[in-house]
Amino acid sequence: MPRIPDSFLDRIRESSDIESVVSGYVNLKRRGKTLVGLCPFHNEKTPSFTVYPDNNSYYCFGCGAGGSVIEFVRNIEHLDFYEAVKLLADRAGLQMPEETVDDGTAKLRRRIFEANREAARFFHETLKTEAGQPMLAYLQRRKVPPEMITHFGLGAAPDDWHALHNYLRDKGFRDDELLAAGLVREGVSKKDGKKYVYDYFRNKVMYPIIDVRGNVVAFGGRVLDNSKPKYINTGDTLAYKKSRELYALNFAKNGNDRRLILCEGYMDVIALHSAGFTSAVAGCGTALTDEQVSLISRYADEVLLCYDSDEAGQKAARKALALFAKTGIHVKVIRMQGGKDADEIIREFGKERFRKLLDDAENDIEYKLAKLKENYVVSTNDGKIGFLKEAAVILAREDPLSRDVYASRLADELGVAKNAVLEQVRSVQRRDYYREKKTRLQQATAHAVNLEKATDPIRVTNLRAARAEDILLITLLNNNSFYRKLENRLSAELFVTPMNRKLFEVIAPRIAANEPCDSIHLSRLLEPNEMAAVARLYARSSTVTNTFAECEDCIRALEEEKRKANAPDAAGMDDSQMLDFIRSLRGDAEDKS
Numbered sequence: 001m002p003r004i005p006d007s008f009l010d011r012i013r014e015s016s017d018i019e020s021v022v023s024g025y026v027n028l029k030r031r032g033k034t035l036v037g038l039c040p041f042h043n044e045k046t047p048s049f050t051v052y053p054d055n056n057s058y059y060c061f062g063c064g065a066g067g068s069v070i071e072f073v074r075n076i077e078h079l080d081f082y083e084a085v086k087l088l089a090d091r092a093g094l095q096m097p098e099e100t101v102d103d104g105t106a107k108l109r110r111r112i113f114e115a116n117r118e119a120a121r122f123f124h125e126t127l128k129t130e131a132g133q134p135m136l137a138y139l140q141r142r143k144v145p146p147e148m149i150t151h152f153g154l155g156a157a158p159d160d161w162h163a164l165h166n167y168l169r170d171k172g173f174r175d176d177e178l179l180a181a182g183l184v185r186e187g188v189s190k191k192d193g194k195k196y197v198y199d200y201f202r203n204k205v206m207y208p209i210i211d212v213r214g215n216v217v218a219f220g221g222r223v224l225d226n227s228k229p230k231y232i233n234t235g236d237t238l239a240y241k242k243s244r245e246l247y248a249l250n251f252a253k254n255g256n257d258r259r260l261i262l263c264e265g266y267m268d269v270i271a272l273h274s275a276g277f278t279s280a281v282a283g284c285g286t287a288l289t290d291e292q293v294s295l296i297s298r299y300a301d302e303v304l305l306c307y308d309s310d311e312a313g314q315k316a317a318r319k320a321l322a323l324f325a326k327t328g329i330h331v332k333v334i335r336m337q338g339g340k341d342a343d344e345i346i347r348e349f350g351k352e353r354f355r356k357l358l359d360d361a362e363n364d365i366e367y368k369l370a371k372l373k374e375n376y377v378v379s380t381n382d383g384k385i386g387f388l389k390e391a392a393v394i395l396a397r398e399d400p401l402s403r404d405v406y407a408s409r410l411a412d413e414l415g416v417a418k419n420a421v422l423e424q425v426r427s428v429q430r431r432d433y434y435r436e437k438k439t440r441l442q443q444a445t446a447h448a449v450n451l452e453k454a455t456d457p458i459r460v461t462n463l464r465a466a467r468a469e470d471i472l473l474i475t476l477l478n479n480n481s482f483y484r485k486l487e488n489r490l491s492a493e494l495f496v497t498p499m500n501r502k503l504f505e506v507i508a509p510r511i512a513a514n515e516p517c518d519s520i521h522l523s524r525l526l527e528p529n530e531m532a533a534v535a536r537l538y539a540r541s542s543t544v545t546n547t548f549a550e551c552e553d554c555i556r557a558l559e560e561e562k563r564k565a566n567a568p569d570a571a572g573m574d575d576s577q578m579l580d581f582i583r584s585l586r587g588d589a590e591d592k593s
């Protein structure tokens with residue numbers, strides 16, 4: 001593949017400043033020369049995600065994610081290098097250079113999107129034919145209005161093993177592309193032992209799943225009767241990971257109040273959108289995942305959980321609350337009253353009733369307190385005390401204002417003094433404070449060590465050398481002119497840790513040839529994990545003096561480490577080996593005596 005030329009990457013760098021690109025996904029706050037925010041790559045409550053506009057890089061001190069603006073787009077949109085550059089180019093209104101073509105993976109992914117789009121069209125059209133009548137009847141029974149069928153592109157997979165396969169083959173799709181899309185499956189004929197493919201979705205009501213960029217990425221298919229499983233969904237493909245998508249987010253993301261309603265199923269979402277609640281989304285046949293929570297945090301500060309009132313739904317709600325607790329997202333729980341789910345409530349009582357449920361939604365403290373209270377008989381003294389002790393644990397973790405509000409409310413409810421409630425909360429806080437301080441310190445240390453061990457195991461056992469390498473590399477990146485003066489003393493062999501050595505091997509020839517060597521250009525030459533190491537260096541930029549003298553110091557330190565490493569272990573030598581070694585040091589290795 002002809003590579004994307006440096007000159008085009010220059011234009012990407014000029015047109016895609018990292019601050020504005022990242023701001024589209026992360027709420028950033030300025031802190032001196034850098035910007036910080038909550039990391040979109042791991043769930044956290046205090047920001048450790050840092051953007052360095054000066055170097056066009058970002059680095060997360062919590063999870064070690066990092067790179068240039070290109071890696072940011074790659075990681076957050078799950079794209080390869082070419083696709084990420086193309087997205088940035090599109091965003092800036094730049095035309096991709098003609099001589100570059102995308103590689104096999106990107107091409108196959110594009111074919112999967114195209115096949116899915118054609119399949120969605122086929123399913124939707126089938127709904128209007130004889131073969132689609134049972135599915136249409138199902139949607140009508142569920143009171144889905146015709147305009148919603150169009151809006152969500154709902155469809156019908158006919159009761160046929162080859163209808164879609166034949167249709168897509170006529171459109172020019174190959175079997176391997178359809179297999180990769182998960183639209184067909186492969187079987188072996190019992191008659192002649194030959195392989196053949198057949199439609200995966202048959203006799204189903206079809207729900208296309210569309211990502212936030214408008215690609216049809218997958219399908220959910222519902223059976224027409226009550227047989228189990230109720231739904232079959234596209235498995236993970238090159239273009240789709242079910243743990244990372246949310247149904248209807250393509251519509252819901254356009255709301256302007258940064259608030260989403262999270263439901264359990266496709267039909268809930270459709271019922272809500274139909275009733276005008278267009279911020280409703282749902283998981284795609286999975287329990288809520290960390291990745292979906294991260295995705296939600298890009299579009300919402302508040303989430304209303306709209307889970308079924310049955311035991312399974314309430315269990316799912318508790319799990320979701322635990323996941324959101326790790327983030328800064330505010331969560332409220334809708335109490336389903338008068339029906340099992342949103343669809344049923346809206347159908348039975350109308351949308352005003354549901355709006356009231358939304359308004360009355362309990363925030364997570366109220367929900368947790370109400371659930372806790374169910375375990376105690378608060379009319380007895382024992383019950384009252386037991387409940388208050390546990391309630392204090394919940395309040396201790398809340399912000400001061402909520403703490404005060406709910407302490408008053410509990411005091412009134414139970415007929416005790418507000419001060420007694422608050423004193424109980426404070427004692428929990430004192431206990432938590434010391435416990436947390438201890439575990440946080442342990443965790444931070446363990447985390448830092450593990451991160452380094454995983455990315456660069458040699459580093460942990462060669463900290464002095466690693467430090468000198470870091471300073472040397474970052475100073476050379478910032479001051480390319482130093483490299484020329486030091487060229488004869490620098491070599492890859494000087495580097496002890498494999499990661500830094502790799503970086504040097506890529507960086508040095510670029511500087512020597514006077515080619516641009518900033519984060520954007522390095523993106524093309526290094527793997528994402530290597531770019532994270534570069535970002536880590538940039539993150540240390542402000543702690544180095546950026547002087548020629550410091551470079552020389554680092555080289556000296558590395559040479560010294562090298563000598564130490566090469567020195568044989570005296571304790572392990574016998575007498576004659578020791579003699580040879582001493583002679584070699586004197587330079588008279590040949591025995592002349």
Ligand SMILES: [Zn+2]
Pocket residue numbers: 039040041042049060061062063064065
């Ligand atoms: Zn992170």
